[in-house]
């Protein structure tokens with residue numbers, strides 16, 4: 001079955017990426033261009049989050065991971081940091097009903113202990129209330145960075161070695177995966193970054209080894225369902241080789 005897009009290409013419903021990760025960038029510039037404070041760009045960014053989550057849920061995407069707040073974002077001005085934390089609370093309050101209607105399971109990755117108690121409590125409630133849903137897994141990366149995650153993974157594996165639970169020779173991809181925040185989540189197949197920045201910014205560094213990358217100039221508040229579907233169509237036209245030759249994967 002395929003879906004015909006208004007402006008562009010067709011999407012094959014039987015070849016969807018199981019996991020899409022998004023670096024939602026450009027909120028600040030969107031607001032500045034309009035002479036507004038950065039927080040207004042983040043507020044508009046929440047509307048885009050709603051549109052894309054609904055689109056992903058309707059399409060049947062299994063996992064959508066959003067980079068909502070990085071470890072490095074704590075160094076931003078205090079009013080922006082706490083504005084973003086409050087915005088998360090409001091976004092959860094305003095959208096929980098819709099999240100439930102869309103059968104979404106809310107999950108988080110990152111150092112949640114670093115979040116203000118109110119934000120942490122709201123998130124924890126929302127995760128608990130949606131854990132029996134069976135549709136899209138919406139993973140919010142909060143106070144997350146890949147180097148933080150990898151450092152924790154190394155510490156945890158080292159401790160297991162000291163405790164005699166595993167031996168150094170047995171450390172492999174499976175053991176490493178099982179010590180990451182994403183242990184129950186497949187690697188992303190498609191990573192989208194908005195706003196014309198061509199970098200990964202400490203996001204899922206281990207997990208994106210073979211992920212297809214899609215960069216767009218569009219600022220996150222202007223990103224639409226159409227462009228999301230275009231990114232998926234673009235992904236479906238790529239030949240994924242995983243280190244093999246083109247001939248090998250085609251035969």
Ligand code: FPP
Nearest residue numbers: 024025026027028029042045046049068091
């Ligand atoms: C990057 O844009 C965006 C962020 C640091 C925050 C993203 C947060 C949201 C979209 C809202 C909350 C999310 C959820 C899941 C409800 P930027 O500020 O770095 O933009 P700039 O590069 O133009 O300055």
